[in-house]
Amino acid sequence: MTALMLAHRLRRPIFIGVILAAFNTAQADDECQLNVSESRLDFGLMNRAAQRDSAAQRLLGERHLRLTFNCPRPTDPSLFYRALAANAERLQFTAQGSYALQVSEGVLDGQAVSLGLLPASGQPPVAIGTTLDWRPGHGIAPVQNGTRLTGKHFALQLSVSAWADAAATRVREATTWEVSGSLHNRHASRELTLQAHFAPVACVPQLSNGGLVDYGTLLAKDLSASNETPLPTRTLQLSVSCDAATPFALKMHDNRNGSATGGTDETAYGLDLDNSHNKIGRYYVNIDPAEFSADALGTLYRTDSTSGGAAWSSSSSRQIPIAANSLMGFTNRTASTLGPVPLQNLTGTLRIKAYLAPMQTLDLRSVVHINGSGTLEIIYL
Numbered sequence: 001m002t003a004l005m006l007a008h009r010l011r012r013p014i015f016i017g018v019i020l021a022a023f024n025t026a027q028a029d030d031e032c033q034l035n036v037s038e039s040r041l042d043f044g045l046m047n048r049a050a051q052r053d054s055a056a057q058r059l060l061g062e063r064h065l066r067l068t069f070n071c072p073r074p075t076d077p078s079l080f081y082r083a084l085a086a087n088a089e090r091l092q093f094t095a096q097g098s099y100a101l102q103v104s105e106g107v108l109d110g111q112a113v114s115l116g117l118l119p120a121s122g123q124p125p126v127a128i129g130t131t132l133d134w135r136p137g138h139g140i141a142p143v144q145n146g147t148r149l150t151g152k153h154f155a156l157q158l159s160v161s162a163w164a165d166a167a168a169t170r171v172r173e174a175t176t177w178e179v180s181g182s183l184h185n186r187h188a189s190r191e192l193t194l195q196a197h198f199a200p201v202a203c204v205p206q207l208s209n210g211g212l213v214d215y216g217t218l219l220a221k222d223l224s225a226s227n228e229t230p231l232p233t234r235t236l237q238l239s240v241s242c243d244a245a246t247p248f249a250l251k252m253h254d255n256r257n258g259s260a261t262g263g264t265d266e267t268a269y270g271l272d273l274d275n276s277h278n279k280i281g282r283y284y285v286n287i288d289p290a291e292f293s294a295d296a297l298g299t300l301y302r303t304d305s306t307s308g309g310a311a312w313s314s315s316s317s318r319q320i321p322i323a324a325n326s327l328m329g330f331t332n333r334t335a336s337t338l339g340p341v342p343l344q345n346l347t348g349t350l351r352i353k354a355y356l357a358p359m360q361t362l363d364l365r366s367v368v369h370i371n372g373s374g375t376l377e378i379i380y381l
Contacts, residue, residue: 032071034079034188036158041065043162043196046169047243058169060097060162060196067103069154071187077108077154078118078141081192083181085136094177096168099194101134105157108142108149115156116143121186124148134158162194170246171198172380200380201246207376208237213352215370220359228261228281231354238350240378245295245342247381249309249327252285255373261357267321271354272371276363283354283372288319289330292348297332303339304328309381312339327379340381 043060069077081101083091090098106115115132116125118139128143140156142149164177175198183190213234223229242248252269254260259270260282271280289302301315305327312329315336322328329340354372362368 032069032075032187034069034183034185034190035067036183036190036192037066038063039191040193040195041160043194045197045199046164047199047201056166057163058166060164062159062161064157064159067156067158067183069185069188071152074150074152075187076141076148076150077185078121078139078148079154079183079185080121080139081134081136081181081183083136083179087136089133089135090163091136091181093162093164093179093194093196094168097162097164097177097196099160099162102131102159102161103134103140103156104131104159105155106130106142107153107155108151109153113142113144113149116141116146116148118148160192160194162196164196164198169198170380171200174199201243203240203242203246203248203378203380205238205240205376205378207350211236213354215354218356218370220364223356223359225359227358229356229358231356234352234354236350236352238346238348238376240343240346242344245344247329247340247342249305249329249340249379249381250322251327251377251379252322252324253375253377254324255375256371261355266323266325269324269372269374271356272369272373274363274368275366278362279357280362280368280370281354281356283352284321285374285376286319286321286351286353287328287348288351289317290319292330292346294330294332294343294346297341297343299334300330300332301334301336302328303331303336305339309339309379312337322376329381 041063046060069079086092086098090100093099103115106113114128114130117127117132117135118141119126121139125141125143128146134140142151142154177196178193180191180193183192213236215231254269256270256272259272259279260268261279262268262282267284268282270282274280287302289300292300294300301317303315304313305311306325309327315331315334330343330346331341
């Protein structure tokens, strides 16, 4: 039986007033507070299945929070945001993403105000509006008639939008992005953290009959004593269903590694050992591209990689066994070295060919169990 399975003394009075004034100023600054309604923004879990178009970038979402600055005395409430810039409009959300800030609904001491975009601290605004894109390296201030205002209580809405390059969703394992920036002015500061999570597209493989190939009971007298005995070819139906079209490859693992007969052959898998630790035999898993189909594609061709996907063989229609140290995928282009194409649904036939060792090399004093086992793994590319 062979099974395939789908891992912190004052001396002169003249100084007293100066010292007290400095102390009072510091105390006032300490009492100024900058707050955000949410300091950690999580854009959730993403995978390629959620992207239904071919856009170069994917919007991860938009988050809204309330930003408030309060001080016991009138002061300049201008705010700045410090983080790595991606370009003139956006900030870096790791090397493969970006995010943008937008401000609106400015209120100063209970009165609605316009907002000004400051190129630097103390400079006049270069843009004014009720809603502004907060560009990297710029500040935001309440303004009236083009003049920056002072006050005790300043509030606004901050909207954060994030994007990821399309390639960022093609991950092989769960990945988390996290970046931070600092909201600040000369009185206070607050850190803002952004997160996003990426998961690979899930592909589910299935084998007919639970992946079991049963040869039943074989009698030694019907098998060759001095030569290998080929067993009848058996078939299993393989299907792979993915959340979305994604490039993947198949890789075979021998769960009875070291038990295959016939010398070194990465396409041969063992049938286990008998009670005297003799090798029982070997089997092959043959794949004929002509017996496979995928999505609305026409003819499929197989392509293999012995470099973990760094390079691929010229695709062909050859029927050859799948090898343990190689990746095998499918493409609809002949003689292509570009590797497997994205597939969502793949179906086809696996042909299992087994060979038994000569009976005279086995311990037949007890029942010999053909007990091969292999695992067919999906490798996301």
